[in-house]
Amino acid sequence: MCTVSWRIGPDGYDLFFNRDELNSRAPETPPALAEMEGVKFIAPRDGDHGGTWLSINEHSLTVCLLNDYANPWRPTKESPLFSRGHLVLACAPAESIASVVEIVTRQPLARTMPFRVLAISMGEEPLLLHWTGIDLAQSRGASVSIPLSSSSYATDEVVKARQLRLREYVRSMNKPEVPELAAYHRQHSTDAGAHSVLMRRSDAATRSVMQVSVNSSHVKCIYQSVRQSATGPALDKPITLTMPVARAVVL
Secondary structure (H helix, E strand, O other): OEEEEEEEEOOEEEEEEEEEEEOOOOOOEEEEEEEEOOEEEEEEEOOOOOOOOEEEEOOOOEEEEEEOOOOOOOOOOOOOOOOHHHHHHHOOOOOOHHHHHHHHHHOOHHHOOOEEEEEEOOOOOOEEEEEOOOOEEEEEHHHOOOOEEOOOOOHHHHHHHHHHHHOOOOOOOOOOOHHHHHHHHOOOOOOOHHHOOOOEEOOEEEEEEEEEEEOOOEEEEEEEEEEEEOOEEEEOOOEEEEEEOOOOOOO
């Protein structure tokens, strides 16, 4: 249950991600700077399994996850499930879009529930990987359009509503502005409930809103947890992390 949108410009890119989760799940951990295989990255953590739904590394590469709730395929009961959050974490040291494909392909997909993984990097076309249980489909560039969304509740109806809602905030779908996307990801209507981008229903709600901003010199991650009250969801004070972009070694 998530929504992601992004803007790619000549100077870098910006990405917004709302993580929606069941109330029964453990609290998430805010993003922190970490290192894997010598590569620095920033990622929040899932409180239940220790994986993540989004990572951004010093190679300017962002990888994020959306569950595919509408897909009926399931792994065999004889095999223990592999956490989709650990699949994203495995991509943390990737140096390029091609590296993401290689890493995801090596994971135990036969033991993994259906998912979509979005990868965005400086100077490369966006990539969307879709594990259907049968194959790992790839979409690139213009065929990957904003927003992407998922919902375990009334999936098709909710996703369509969130897609249509974006048009109320963005003047040009081909050139969305950062303030427009920021406002979209904070959209909540009591009447709309689960159909809102910043959603709340009786058994689930948006847990956090993240913004990733990348240019040629640095990566910035802004994280806001979401509080639930009688009047609706409210965003807490932002936590901001930054790190320099690694420079390629020229031989």
